Amino acid sequence: MRDRIEKSLAAERIDIIKMASNHTVIPLKEHGIAVQQLCPHATEVVRRLQEEGYEAYIVGGSVRDLLLGKVPKDYDVATDAIPEEVKTVFPRYRLIGRRFRLAHVRLGGTLIEVATFRGPQVDDEDDHVHDNGRILRDNVWGSLEEDAVRRDFTINALFLDPVSGDIQDFVGGFKDLSERKLRLIGDAETRYREDPVRLLRAARFVAKLGVEPDEKTIAPITQMAPLLGDIPPARLFEEVCKLFMTGHAARTLEALQRFGLTRALFPVLERKGNTGKAKTGPLMDTAMRNTDQRIAEEKPVTPAFLLAAILWHPVRKRADELQKEGMREFLALAQASDEVLSAQAQQTAVPRRFSAVTHQIWTMQPRFNNTHGRRAKSLMRERRFRAAYDFLLLRAEEDESLKALCDHWTEAQKGVQLNTGPEKRHNDNTRRRPRRRGRRSAAASKN
Ligand code: ATP
Ligand code: MG
Numbered sequence: 001m002r003d004r005i006e007k008s009l010a011a012e013r014i015d016i017i018k019m020a021s022n023h024t025v026i027p028l029k030e031h032g033i034a035v036q037q038l039c040p041h042a043t044e045v046v047r048r049l050q051e052e053g054y055e056a057y058i059v060g061g062s063v064r065d066l067l068l069g070k071v072p073k074d075y076d077v078a079t080d081a082i083p084e085e086v087k088t089v090f091p092r093y094r095l096i097g098r099r100f101r102l103a104h105v106r107l108g109g110t111l112i113e114v115a116t117f118r119g120p121q122v123d124d125e126d127d128h129v130h131d132n133g134r135i136l137r138d139n140v141w142g143s144l145e146e147d148a149v150r151r152d153f154t155i156n157a158l159f160l161d162p163v164s165g166d167i168q169d170f171v172g173g174f175k176d177l178s179e180r181k182l183r184l185i186g187d188a189e190t191r192y193r194e195d196p197v198r199l200l201r202a203a204r205f206v207a208k209l210g211v212e213p214d215e216k217t218i219a220p221i222t223q224m225a226p227l228l229g230d231i232p233p234a235r236l237f238e239e240v241c242k243l244f245m246t247g248h249a250a251r252t253l254e255a256l257q258r259f260g261l262t263r264a265l266f267p268v269l270e271r272k273g274n275t276g277k278a279k280t281g282p283l284m285d286t287a288m289r290n291t292d293q294r295i296a297e298e299k300p301v302t303p304a305f306l307l308a309a310i311l312w313h314p315v316r317k318r319a320d321e322l323q324k325e326g327m328r329e330f331l332a333l334a335q336a337s338d339e340v341l342s343a344q345a346q347q348t349a350v351p352r353r354f355s356a357v358t359h360q361i362w363t364m365q366p367r368f369n370n371t372h373g374r375r376a377k378s379l380m381r382e383r384r385f386r387a388a389y390d391f392l393l394l395r396a397e398e399d400e401s402l403k404a405l406c407d408h409w410t411e412a413q414k415g416v417q418l419n420t421g422p423e424k425r426h427n428d429n430t431r432r433r434p435r436r437r438g439r440r441s442a443a444a445s446k447n
Contacts, residue, residue, distance in 0.1 A: 023145070026174050028165030033066045035165050041107040042075035043162040045090075045114060050163060052089050054081040055117075055144060057159035063167065064155050067177055068209060073246075077105075077114045078147055078159065086114055117147035145170050152191065152198050153205065153217075154183045182211040189220050196227035200239050203259050207243075207251035222260030225276045229264070233349035240265065240348050244306050247295040250288040253280065268314045268343050282397040284309055290394075304357035305387055307350060309394060315340045315362055329366045337362050357384060364388035365395070371408050380416055389413070 028035065035043075042058050049056035056079040062072035079086065083095055086103045093103045093114070103114040119142025142150070144159065151157040154173035160166075167174065171185050182205055184191050184198070192198050199221055205211055228236065243252045256262045260276025263269060269278035287309030294301050318336035323329060337359045341350060350358075365388065367379050379385060389409055396402040 022170065022172060024169050024174070026167040026169060031067060031167050031174070033063075033160065033165075033167075035162050038066070038162050039072075039075050039110065039112075041110040042077060042112050044107055045077050045105055045112045046162055048089055049077075049079050049081055049086070049114075052081070052085075054079050054085065054089075056081070057144075057161050057168065059159050060151070060156050063158040063160045064173075064177060064209075066160075067158070067174075075110075075112050077112055078117055078144075079114060080117050080141075080144070082116050082141055086116070090114075117142050117144055118150045119143070119146045120150065144168065149185050151185060152195075152201060154185055155181075155205075155209075155211065157185060177211075180209075180211045182206060182209075182213040182217055184217045188216050189224070192220060192224045193227065196224065196231055197235065197239060199224060199228065199259070199261060200243065200256075200265070203255040203261055204239075204243055204252060206255045207248045208246070218259070222276050225259075225261050225264040228261070229347070233345065233347060236265065236348040237350060241303055244288070244291065245295070245301060245303060247292055249291045249306070250285065253284070253288050265348060266310060266344065267347055268311060268340055270313065270317075279313070281313070283312060283394050286397045287394055302354065302357065302387075303350075304354040305361065305390070307344075307354065308358045308361040308387075308391055311340050311344060311358070312362070312395075330363060333363050333366065334359070357387065360384045361388050361391050365392065368392050368405055368409060371405070371412075376412070380413065 038058070039062075042062070046056040046058060056077055058075055059078040060076045062075045065072040081089065083101060083103055086105070087093055090103070090105045093105045096102050096104055101116075105112045105114050119140040148157045148159065148168075148170040151171075154171040155177045156173070157169075157171050158173045158177075159168040161168070172183075176183050182202060184202075202213055202217065202221060206213065243249070243256070253262070256265065257277050257280070262278040262280075263271055263276050266278060269280075271277070272279045287306060291301050291306060315333065315336045318339060319329070319332040322332035322335055327335070341355045341358065344350060345355070361384060364379070364382065364384060367375070368388075370376050370379070382388070392402065392409065393406050396406045
């Protein structure tokens, strides 16, 4: 194994040298990014580093998105200043991360990630820790060229100098982007082994950008999917959020299926053939489309609801088994939910604040059968009623017989003030601290 890794590392170094010799500079008039319209804070960070004599560029997804005419969601800066030097320029910066040490610089309320150029892999270096080809820590500093070839895809390795307007390209990323081609830098197998999350990133960029992987980039994906089992579950949960909560969930699911990655992320789903695909269906497809639609309309979405849709079939199947053994439906669903969520958490950690809501959405489903009386009224007062009702509508996508029940509950809500829970308010996976009760409200509740 080690032998193979060393050979592929040596091959990769040769690749790196070959690629870096293809250096091209794309001037402003050729790439056409409106430099004046760039985030002024990112430009300011670059300018201040350059004024202190450092090299600095805007890099990565932001340059790629600008070239595609999209608005970048954030800006990254790469520099030859090491973190301690960045601190002398921006005394209030914050150092974060262990696997990748980064500086967070806050300017005018905007957060800019500033990373020092990274170098190639050097074995036996303390700051470059490997485990069977996987990079556990990656903090060896390098030059601009070296940093370019350490990045994942060619289209993510373009360096824009917002002051001169030039783009530095060492890997042919500019041409690839204009041809909508997704190409991994270096030997694909080695690069996926170093960081298997790149497998998911490939699917994400296909879905998000409409690029198409070249043969070498796509060929090893399905076969390497099991490597995702080595990734810490918390990191995978973050990736799941990026995959499904950024406005292109439906296309992402298609890409995951096409690349045979779905079951590596959701091992509890029933397999479809033996290629890493999972059985999906109208419920899951509609949930993905609805999520995309809500994001397009700037409405809130929560991972709790999406997980409820993705994992519903295994939960329903296990609950059916338990009911056959004589358990009541509510208890069967509750137990099935616990089992499926804890099995899923082995692969992608699911923070409790989300899994608790997913559990409620599922276990509220039998309560929709009580359409009249006190129980029906109290159901509508539940904090998760709306999410559970939306889920009932989804179930009707696969079960015609639920349509009448859906109509009933749609009517029943007219004129009723619903208690919408906090999950309706936030769009991301950031934790909200419960608001502390003020002295006045605490006193009021005592009276
Ligand atoms: P988006 O912001 O749309 O998610 P992005 O490409 O900006 O896409 P980030 O996770 O913000 O993705 O990473 C910024 C840049 O860092 C990438 O463009 C790429 O150059 C580099 N990068 C990120 N993750 C990896 C990785 N796993 N391996 C190698 N390079 C990476
Ligand atoms: Mg980014």
